[in-house]
Amino acid sequence: MTSTAPLTIDVVSDVVCPWCFIGMKRLQKAVAAAGVEVQVNWRPYQLDPTVPAEGLDRKAYMLGKFGSEDKIREIHGRIEPLGRAEGIAFDFDAITVAPNTLDAHRLIRWAGASGTAVQGRLVALLFSLYFEKGANIGDRAVLVEASREAGMDASVVEALLPTDTGLEEVRKEIATAAQMGVTGVPCFLLERRYAIVGAQEADTLADAIRQVSAAKARGELNDAG
Template identity: 55%
Template structure:
């Protein structure tokens, strides 16, 4: 698409975060409302719980440890399900057996950025679907290889790289950078590296922010010193 208005959005998220799935769907809807802006999306890593073991942890045990009781966890899930319905997501929390460590998922997402146009977006959405709709353990290498293949990546390359330490340190460094920037929760939408919108913003709010920042960029207002 050719347009005079362009915008870069860094989405800081974690693929085990249900609000990030809502945010991804809302962003998709927002982009459909701003077709006059050429938007490039870059998915950046965040880990809600980097202390999870590589094999993950039993979901019910994890929820009880995190929220104190199954009832509190269920109340949170009910609230997320309601938000999900508005974003056309039918969350299937009951299918999730394992809370995964997402470091390897973020490595694959990082590799997808250079795998071809649109592939990173497709991979991120596919990982959300596999975890929240199908109950797959997105910390397991066979699941990640399958997601990569279905998203258009060269799965043989992913299969070769995953058992190595490739980009593990880089992903951890990006997570630390986000925390140093003040990101304490996700999703976080960073427009042109200057303006942050926190949380699963409604499509209309995202679309409005995209229009305003893109217009400011097109007119040179973003480069002007702040009063």
Template identity: 60%
Template sequence: MSLPVTIDVISDVVCPWCYVGRARLQKALEVAPELAVDIRWRPFQLDPTIPPEGKSRQAYLAGKFGDEERIRQMHEQLSTAGEADGIDFNFEAIEISPNTLNAHRVIRWAATAEPGVQDLLVGRLFALYFEEGANIGDPTVLIQAARDAGMDAAVVETLLATDADRAEVEQEIATAQQMGVTGVPCFLLEGRYAVVGAQEPASLADAIRQVAQAKADGKLEQGQN
């Protein structure tokens, strides 16, 4: 068994390519079962200016992209990509474009739960939004998603009603931006090698293999300050 490679996945749960990226990361690990990884989901907001109650999805897309034909083509491209990766995008079901700060707070708390819970939660939030059209800015939806992933829903409900970890999540997002992250998903391997975009599973597996080998050879430590 190789030394585990830490993968920080910088993403936003309203980013469709991040959903595709998660599916492709899972496939990459399936085709390279010899790889040991530690996956950590990190926050990013595609649009932090969306109010807490969210915006009309239709109005938001029209304001951002304008051309209905362009939006249709984007959705068609994503639906095709999603189908190949087992994702059933249902863009017509989405009524609200949410502010995702609270979702990222819950994802942060999930990191302290049992191994795998954080990834389960992220997957559930993606599915809720993109396949079921749920408003993942709604605390009730977030609490149920946390429960579905195996978290203590009562604790999540209590924390969501406060400002717990709000500043910490905002700082993480700012740090990602300072690092030069402008697009997501961004897979940060061992905190130093970035793979940007929803790469094909084979390419992603190859990148992880290379970093795993470098780590096993002690070459990563040589580059540390």
């Protein structure tokens, strides 16, 4: 029997990226199938850092980005069945605001201080709020309520959000991802050595987890340059 070692997976993603939502679901399946102890950390990325803090009208934003309603319907039509296969009920028509995600990423970072389980619950909740319920996850009241539901101290979150706490750290993490060559999300970093880009199938992710875990158990990662 092949021996395994625990792995750390850092997922670089943005909570307004539908492929990241699909990637999260597939990673959950992969971890369950791989039979390896995995710690998942969520790292920030902004698909569009130019969106103002108050957000933008999503319909106008999407038209500006893709040019026509037909093109938008085509994109959504490609994503929706893939979502259904992973248990996601995408409701793009319910989304009215294209938010800036810096505050959401600050919240995800704070959740990580409470443990990976809390952080994972929060990330899943933010994806669901945005893509399945059309919530404005740039709205601080929405974020405070999400923190409460995820098991965080909502009163602390409510006090911190109006401040700059964590802002510089999140921006540095985003810059670090860019320096590492991350140009698309989701990006799964296994042991901070091996990158898997895109919402790969669960079987593909599970195989990669097993292979890197086995290599780590053999001590091969210690020698990697």
